[in-house]
């Protein structure tokens with residue numbers, strides 16, 4: 183349970199002071215009241231409080247001066263002003279100076295309590311670091327992330343900073359670095375948390391299908407449109423829409439997406455009536471959109487609209503300090519799932535893992551460990567169980583690739599290598615999900631957090647058949 187919040191109330195009128203005390207104590211806050219600012223400031227110097235409610239106009243030291251002094255003594259302490267109607271304008275002025283809110287007299291107990299609850303919540307946001315520190319001290323990471331490296335702590339802080347805002351976030355990072363995890367964490371820590379989180383993989387559908395998935399269509403608008411379909415922009419209403427791999431959107435779809443984001447309204451394919459949308463957009467890409475803008479394959483105006491708050495996720499090989507935690511966590515989880523008594527990995531195996539480049543990042547680490555747990559004959563995973571000798575590291579891939587002679591060839595080679603790497607990991611991902619769910623596509627899609635049509639499209643693209651994984 184949360185610790186009892188300590189509130190301090192300053193008002194020169196005894197009736198208001200005691201009224202506020204009664205309201206706050208009814209909600210189990212711990213309250214101390216003061217008739218003037220001097221005495222209150224002396225008290226704040228002695229020990230920290232969670233929130234101050236002060237009258238703005240008082241004889242002697244004013245509420246404004248109290249606020250200034252508090253900024254010196256305990257800068258993070260939220261201050262709420264009580265004001266008369268006539269001084270609402272000046273209350274707005276003092277908010278600009280750093281008060282978190284104000285309550286105009288006369289007020290109801292509900293008004294007072296909701297203002298205080300909001301201010302206390304805002305404090306959690308402002309002091310995101312404290313929340314984080316607690317999570318990091320008590321666990322292996324933050325939220326569903328494992329890792330305490332400096333690089334990841336920077337990511338966690340950013341999540342806490344951006345979550346409460348409605349700004350569009352663009353997450354960049356190699357495949358398997360946790361982009362979707364970040365998007366989910368942003369949603370979970372936002373005011374939209376009780377509304378849907380909808381993830382769309384822009385790689386997995388052909389252009390027309392993707393547009394009808396995103397924007398919806400009306401019955402009969404194209405061959406095969408048997409029913410009217412609600413687009414995902416509407417499905418996500420009130421919540422967060424996560425567009426994964428936006429780099430894969432065609433220029434036509436990019437133009438349509440831009441229009442939706444500019445107008446904040448969506449018109450289904452074949453429809454005439456636009457409807458307003460209320461979503462927070464989070465996009466992700468493992469390609470540099472800046473480079474694509476330079477190449478002319480991504481619209482610059484859309485890039486600027488998406489890149490409001492950029493977040494870059496570090497590849498695993500740049501934070502090798504997190505590998506032992508991730509390995510330990512994954513071994514425990516998988517061993518429990520498959521019912522094997524595996525205690526961990528040998529020192530030799532850990533050394534192999536720490537010097538491996540992980541082109542598929544955390545997802546690849548999870549796959550390697552999962553396979554090793556299944557293969558291990560002992561209670562510790564050995565280097566052999568990891569089967570990393572034959573893994574295609576980027577250097578190996580390069581050995582098989584002719585060195586490009588022109589910048590055009592370089593672009594083409596890079597595209598090819600990227601596609602190759604993504605396809606391998608996508609195959610492992612789909613096969614794994616189907617194996618775990620004995621060929622049941624609906625369950626596999628659900629478990630991986632994908633929409634069924636997206637999952638099915640990915641299977642089709644990779645030439646994978648669910649029948650191969652149905653148990654005889």
Ligand SMILES: Nc1ncnc2c1ncn2[C@@H]1O[C@H](COP(=O)(O)OP(=O)(O)OP(=O)(O)O)[C@@H](O)[C@H]1O
Pocket residue numbers: 326327328329355356357358359360361362363364426466468544545548
């Ligand atoms: N820091 C982390 N701690 C624990 N698990 C992680 C971490 N980062 C990623 N994962 C796990 O790795 C897998 C891949 O993560 P995720 O799908 O978020 O990556 P991604 O960057 O979106 O990948 P892609 O670009 O291929 O879509 C998931 O199973 C996720 O839970």
